[in-house]
Amino acid sequence: MKKKKISVVIPTYNEEANVVPLSQAVIEVMERDLPEYDYEILFIDNHSKDNTQGLLRSLCRENKKIKAIFNAKNFGQARSPVYGMKQAYGDCVIRMCADFQDPVDMIVKFVREWEQGHKIVIGVKSASKERKLMYWVRSCYYKLINKITDIDHIEQFTGFGLYDKKFVDVVRDLHDPLPYLRGIIAELGFDYKTIEYTQPKRRAGKSKNNFYSLYDYAMIGITSYSKVVMRLATFVGFFVAGCSFLAGLVYLVLKLLYWDRFSAGVAPMLIGVFFLGALQLFFIGFLGEYVLSINTRVLDRPLVVEEERLNFEESEDEK
Numbered sequence: 001m002k003k004k005k006i007s008v009v010i011p012t013y014n015e016e017a018n019v020v021p022l023s024q025a026v027i028e029v030m031e032r033d034l035p036e037y038d039y040e041i042l043f044i045d046n047h048s049k050d051n052t053q054g055l056l057r058s059l060c061r062e063n064k065k066i067k068a069i070f071n072a073k074n075f076g077q078a079r080s081p082v083y084g085m086k087q088a089y090g091d092c093v094i095r096m097c098a099d100f101q102d103p104v105d106m107i108v109k110f111v112r113e114w115e116q117g118h119k120i121v122i123g124v125k126s127a128s129k130e131r132k133l134m135y136w137v138r139s140c141y142y143k144l145i146n147k148i149t150d151i152d153h154i155e156q157f158t159g160f161g162l163y164d165k166k167f168v169d170v171v172r173d174l175h176d177p178l179p180y181l182r183g184i185i186a187e188l189g190f191d192y193k194t195i196e197y198t199q200p201k202r203r204a205g206k207s208k209n210n211f212y213s214l215y216d217y218a219m220i221g222i223t224s225y226s227k228v229v230m231r232l233a234t235f236v237g238f239f240v241a242g243c244s245f246l247a248g249l250v251y252l253v254l255k256l257l258y259w260d261r262f263s264a265g266v267a268p269m270l271i272g273v274f275f276l277g278a279l280q281l282f283f284i285g286f287l288g289e290y291v292l293s294i295n296t297r298v299l300d301r302p303l304v305v306e307e308e309r310l311n312f313e314e315s316e317d318e319k
Helices: 019-033 052-062 079-086 106-115 132-148 165-173 181-188 211-225 228-257 267-299 313-318
Strands: 005-012 038-045 066-071 092-095 120-128 161-164 192-199 306-310
Touching (some): 005 079, 019 052, 019 106, 038 079, 052 066, 052 306, 079 165, 092 165, 106 120, 106 161, 132 211, 165 181, 228 267
Parallel strands (some): 005 038, 120 192
Antiparallel strands (some): 066 306, 120 161
């Protein structure tokens, strides 16, 4: 009887210190704890600048169960991992990061829950050994997006988890150049099982996340699943217009009654102008984010462009 296959998808970018020990750790867990399953490890590299691709080539030569896709350029942290999932045709797909912050031993827990019938099993951080400020900022974002969207986003979820092939087929059929996996799971996914874990520190190398990349990913989530910000702009506009009308009416009455003595001065006018200007710029900026999101989706460009793929020959018949 043919064994079920587990596909482990690992996005990489400048992870030369981690790809070899991580592949060894995954192989050890699969062969020791899950020998009843076949497996493959699919690395999708986002155009690394270090020796990551060279090491992946060596791994692919030594082990045909290890596959690699090399992107033609860096397509960002939202697009490349989802594209990697779409290229995996196992009975389930496990997505994890290359920095060892997603514990390898969680694979076994995910699979055991999958065996119980759960189509999606995800890891949720109950605590983290990363910088406390970053963990707090992430927590605030999760709470914010839960408040302003109609779907139930999963807090402290990074994408680390197991996805049955039925859900992967749903993702594969989507044509979204700005995929937001957390939102896709919350909106289109099956009922999911969560398993809590403590996120360890990165084992080696430096985090590729910075303020801009995190902001960009956050904006994808907000512009894809929330109408609140734009509607808030309308409500605030009505409110400020009403206050301005009342203030102008009061000023007019006072001027008519005390025209020879009343003077409001320049300061209130300047404060009002700067306040309204700042408010307009804030909402125009958010409107620009929505326009950028719409523009990208209308253009419907591919998620990534491949430069090369390794060890996929034997799996072509599985599609």
